[in-house]
Amino acid sequence: xxxxxxxxRELEVMSILWRLGSATVAEVREALDEQLAYTSVLSALxxxxxxxFVRHEAHGRAYKxxxxxxxxxxxxxxxxxIKDAIFHGSAERMFAQFVSDKKLSRExxxxxxxxxxxxxxxxx
Numbered sequence: 001x002x003x004x005x006x007x008x009r010e011l012e013v014m015s016i017l018w019r020l021g022s023a024t025v026a027e028v029r030e031a032l033d034e035q036l037a038y039t040s041v042l043s044a045l046x047x048x049x050x051x052x053f054v055r056h057e058a059h060g061r062a063y064k065x066x067x068x069x070x071x072x073x074x075x076x077x078x079x080x081x082i083k084d085a086i087f088h089g090s091a092e093r094m095f096a097q098f099v100s101d102k103k104l105s106r107e108x109x110x111x112x113x114x115x116x117x118x119x120x121x122x123x124x
Contacts, residue, residue, distance in 0.1 A: 003077055003081075004053075004069060004073065004074045004077040004078070005077070005078075005081070006053075006074065009044055010044055010047065010048055010053075012032060012033065013028055013032075013041070013044050013045060013048060014048065014053065014054075014067060014069075014071075014074065015071075016028050016031045016032070017054060017065060017066065017067040018067055018070075018071045019031075021066070022057075022064040022065060022066040023064065023065060024059065024062045024063065024064055024065070025038060025041050025042045025045060025062070025063070025065075026038070026062070028041050028045065028065070029041045045065050048065075049065070052068060052069075053067065053068055053069050054066060054067055054068055055068050079094075082094070099112065
């Protein structure tokens with residue numbers, strides 16, 4: 001599972017599981033932005049389970065689905081694809097684009113600066 005990719009609907013379902021920790025089909029369905037049939041949500045969860053990204057546990061008469069792969073791991077794979085496809089492999093260009101976002105608060109930028117300082121310390 002080194003390269004993780006989720007089509008949009010599967011990503012939305014995974015996002016719900018990461019946020020809630022675990023959920024039944026009905027709970028996932030309720031949390032989705034668009035209204036889908038119960039069977040469509042069940043199918044998405046079963047596909048994710050077949051791919052090894054989620055698992056289920058019996059919870060009364062229903063199943064609770066849980067993410068097997070963490071958001072950070074999936075995010076790392078997605079960021080690597082974006083870096084390669086859009087920024088031609090340049091982390092510096094990607095970072096420059098990211099920090100140019102005017103919506104970032106000063107506090108967020110300061111925390112980023114701290115993360116960079118920590119990372120630089122690791123290199124010495």
